[in-house]
Amino acid sequence: MFVSTPRTEASILHADLDSFYASVEQRDDSSLRGRPVIVGGGVVLAASYEAKAFGIRTPMNGRDALRLCPQAVVVHPRFSAYSDASKAVFEIFRDTTPLVEGISIDEAFLDVGGLRRIAGPAADIGQRLRERVRDEVGLPITVGIASTKFLAKVASAVAKPDGLLLVPPGGELKFLHPLPVERLCGVGAVTARKLHDHGIRTIGEMADVGETVLVSMLGGGAGRHLHDLSWARDPRPVHVGRRRRSIGSQRALGRRPKSAEDIDAIVVGIVERLGKRLRAAHRVSRTVVLRMRFDDFTRATRSHTLYESTARNDAILGVARRLVAGATPMIGERGLTLIGLSLTNLENDDAVQLALPFDADANGALDVTIDSLRDRFGTAAVTRAVLLGRDQGMVVPMLPD
Numbered sequence: 001m002f003v004s005t006p007r008t009e010a011s012i013l014h015a016d017l018d019s020f021y022a023s024v025e026q027r028d029d030s031s032l033r034g035r036p037v038i039v040g041g042g043v044v045l046a047a048s049y050e051a052k053a054f055g056i057r058t059p060m061n062g063r064d065a066l067r068l069c070p071q072a073v074v075v076h077p078r079f080s081a082y083s084d085a086s087k088a089v090f091e092i093f094r095d096t097t098p099l100v101e102g103i104s105i106d107e108a109f110l111d112v113g114g115l116r117r118i119a120g121p122a123a124d125i126g127q128r129l130r131e132r133v134r135d136e137v138g139l140p141i142t143v144g145i146a147s148t149k150f151l152a153k154v155a156s157a158v159a160k161p162d163g164l165l166l167v168p169p170g171g172e173l174k175f176l177h178p179l180p181v182e183r184l185c186g187v188g189a190v191t192a193r194k195l196h197d198h199g200i201r202t203i204g205e206m207a208d209v210g211e212t213v214l215v216s217m218l219g220g221g222a223g224r225h226l227h228d229l230s231w232a233r234d235p236r237p238v239h240v241g242r243r244r245r246s247i248g249s250q251r252a253l254g255r256r257p258k259s260a261e262d263i264d265a266i267v268v269g270i271v272e273r274l275g276k277r278l279r280a281a282h283r284v285s286r287t288v289v290l291r292m293r294f295d296d297f298t299r300a301t302r303s304h305t306l307y308e309s310t311a312r313n314d315a316i317l318g319v320a321r322r323l324v325a326g327a328t329p330m331i332g333e334r335g336l337t338l339i340g341l342s343l344t345n346l347e348n349d350d351a352v353q354l355a356l357p358f359d360a361d362a363n364g365a366l367d368v369t370i371d372s373l374r375d376r377f378g379t380a381a382v383t384r385a386v387l388l389g390r391d392q393g394m395v396v397p398m399l400p401d
């Protein structure tokens, strides 16, 4: 793991897409632009800035939101579109600097320290990043820049929407102290009310009362933490996540009896999802692990290691089916309630020698073709015959593998 060191220059960027889901909807449907848009149904998952102007927040009950703004357009979430947009934006992040710490699907810290000579000052890098995300992905993104992660995040929140704000080194307290205490992460409604009751409304007033008073008001942990933040003390470096060592997926089956065909269809579906994630991450796997849970909540695993690494669905599925076949007597006796597969022994796909002959890799080419069709037309666009009419479960977006 690479850990960057604390510094006295403003070279940490917090890049955060604005109203991410709602912005993707407005990008893809021009009739939604300039209008209050709510993504979600029962609960508001995202609201466009036009909707936020009416007081709509996330998460909020959908009915309450519509009472605040009856003319809002409610759209259903399209998670695959958000996942694609996120991947494209993270590619731009990684193209900007190798030091990227993903926080969620729409937000990351970027450390651009040391890039000054090749890429110019941090503010220029941040502005170029914003232009690229706008031009290449079609989305507004706000960038805060400071000497610490905490201040960079506060800066991006202050600069929203579609803005850029740099806190100059030495100007940290001048920026921070006039802000309301609610700007500090860790100050929720309850803490804010306690502080207000003591006449403390700004971060500067909070800094001035001192640590002892804050600890007596809020308790030791919170008091000391908020005191440090109010003096802009945050030594946390940007952490670049280690790459995953395995990729897995599982399905709970319930207690009703399952036929061999039911189980096989679930295994096929899991292999297709895992294979696609493996190829999207440009990785190959050598070991397939089958995980099972039974009626009595006991568990068992079976694994098989291949002679050579692969990212091909047919090779992975062949191993998975052999593992399931070997466990069939156990499944019959104990009743299967959960089944999962993990792919481990991962390597980057460029580190692996292609097995000859190349032209025998027709199935690999088919996987890649199906992946690209699904990327363009959605997961359900192309499916195996055994999966037709079967619920594959909700696909929830996540950070790229």
Ligand SMILES: [Mg+2]
Pocket: 016, 017, 018, 019, 020, 106, 107
């Ligand atoms: Mg965001």
